[in-house]
Amino acid sequence: MQKKLIAVAIAAISAAPAFAQSNVTVYGRVDYGYMSRGGDDGAVSTNGTKTEMASGIQAGSRIGFKGSEDLGNGLKAIFQLEQNVTNDASTTAGLFSATSRNAYVGLTGNFGTVVGGRLDGVRYGIFNKYDAFAGGGMGNFTQMTGQVDRADNAMAYVSPTWSGFSFVAAHARDVAGQEVAGSISTVGTPAAGVKANTSDGRLYTIKGAYENGPISIDLDYETVRVDHKGATLANGGAGAGTTVVYTIAGSYDFGMVKVRALYDHHETDAAGFLKTATVRDLVDYDDWFISATVPFGNWLFKGTYGQIDDGRNAAERGVGTQGDASKWGLGVNYNLSKRTNVYLDYAQINNDGNANYMLSPAANCWNCASAYGTSGWNLGLAHNF
Numbered sequence: 001m002q003k004k005l006i007a008v009a010i011a012a013i014s015a016a017p018a019f020a021q022s023n024v025t026v027y028g029r030v031d032y033g034y035m036s037r038g039g040d041d042g043a044v045s046t047n048g049t050k051t052e053m054a055s056g057i058q059a060g061s062r063i064g065f066k067g068s069e070d071l072g073n074g075l076k077a078i079f080q081l082e083q084n085v086t087n088d089a090s091t092t093a094g095l096f097s098a099t100s101r102n103a104y105v106g107l108t109g110n111f112g113t114v115v116g117g118r119l120d121g122v123r124y125g126i127f128n129k130y131d132a133f134a135g136g137g138m139g140n141f142t143q144m145t146g147q148v149d150r151a152d153n154a155m156a157y158v159s160p161t162w163s164g165f166s167f168v169a170a171h172a173r174d175v176a177g178q179e180v181a182g183s184i185s186t187v188g189t190p191a192a193g194v195k196a197n198t199s200d201g202r203l204y205t206i207k208g209a210y211e212n213g214p215i216s217i218d219l220d221y222e223t224v225r226v227d228h229k230g231a232t233l234a235n236g237g238a239g240a241g242t243t244v245v246y247t248i249a250g251s252y253d254f255g256m257v258k259v260r261a262l263y264d265h266h267e268t269d270a271a272g273f274l275k276t277a278t279v280r281d282l283v284d285y286d287d288w289f290i291s292a293t294v295p296f297g298n299w300l301f302k303g304t305y306g307q308i309d310d311g312r313n314a315a316e317r318g319v320g321t322q323g324d325a326s327k328w329g330l331g332v333n334y335n336l337s338k339r340t341n342v343y344l345d346y347a348q349i350n351n352d353g354n355a356n357y358m359l360s361p362a363a364n365c366w367n368c369a370s371a372y373g374t375s376g377w378n379l380g381l382a383h384n385f
Contacts, residue, residue, distance in 0.1 A: 035376060264286070
């Protein structure tokens with residue numbers, strides 16, 4: 001249960017008026033479990049089975065603070081600070097991991113909401129919304145795609161809702177690393193000199209949404225520009241170039257079952273000095289999935305199936321670890337209470353050709369170092385507070 005903490009300093013009565021209309025909510029999640037992965041398929045070659053106890057399997061463990069202040073006339077100041085937590089091992093920072101999650105400040109009112117800071121990726125949120133595994137656990141499909149999970153130095157506007165319709169517009173200055181100078185690749189040298197900030201990865205997003213009873217629809221269009229090789233796009237970016245993604249997703253809740261579907265196109269055109277006669281696209285794939293959840297008392301049964309279709313030619317496929325692949329996952333949650341659940345998931349990836357997709361319970365892991373194997377399962381316990 002979320003706990004509201006009102007900032008009151010009894011010993012400093014004179015400071016009380018400054019906090020009279022402020023409140024802070026402390027919230028978080030502790031998630032811990034067991035997972036086992038193994039197998040080989042297509043271009044993947046793994047030796048044996050990897051088993052481990054880990055935190056944040058179904059969703060990342062975290063602690064956060066959020067709050068608001070009523071400024072009058074319907075206007076509020078809002079903020080949120082959220083930090084990853086490692087609850088199964090020590091780190092150099094102790095309990096807290098090296099990376100933060102959301103961190104923003106903004107204003108909200110009748111005009112909508114404006115926030116700035118480190119923000120969740122809009123497309124990443126759509127994937128997690130329509131995937132039955134909600135972006136976590138062995139069965140999640142989001143890990144099969146390159147995602148801007150969070151963007152630094154970002155600003156976003158969220159509109160009010162008009163008869164179910166709303167939109168989001170967002171811009172980030174450094175998806176590929178915080179305000180770094182451009183770096184020249186050994187692959188080629190740009191005609192002009194390297195300029196500061198050209199490798200930051202500038203993101204532009206516009207998303208429209210419709211919510212009405214059992215119906216939900218999201219449409220998203222995004223571009224990311226990185227001018228020089230050496231700066232990689234977040235979680236699966238392929239160096240210099242312009243990335244364009246567009247996504248459409250929808251769901252319908254029948255009551256006894258909620259059905260979801262998503263289609264997505266992701267393409268990164270290589271920067272001019274990296275292009276060759278045969279290699280022009282660093283990334284070019286279409287992906288889709290269908291997903292469903294079935295509630296039954298305290299149980300929630302879930303399943304997702306999706307495919308990746310790599311549109312690059314044979315030479316281009318030599319760049320990166322892609323190709324055609326599919327993934328399916330089945331899972332079940334048992335709610336011990338409104339805040340605590342036990343979860344069990346199983347998933348399998350089938351790679352074709354030179355595809356090299358491997359399993360990860362983390363939705364923002366596009367064949368990252370922690371991915372392993374092509375089949376596996378997990379069992380865990382999570383508590384939200």
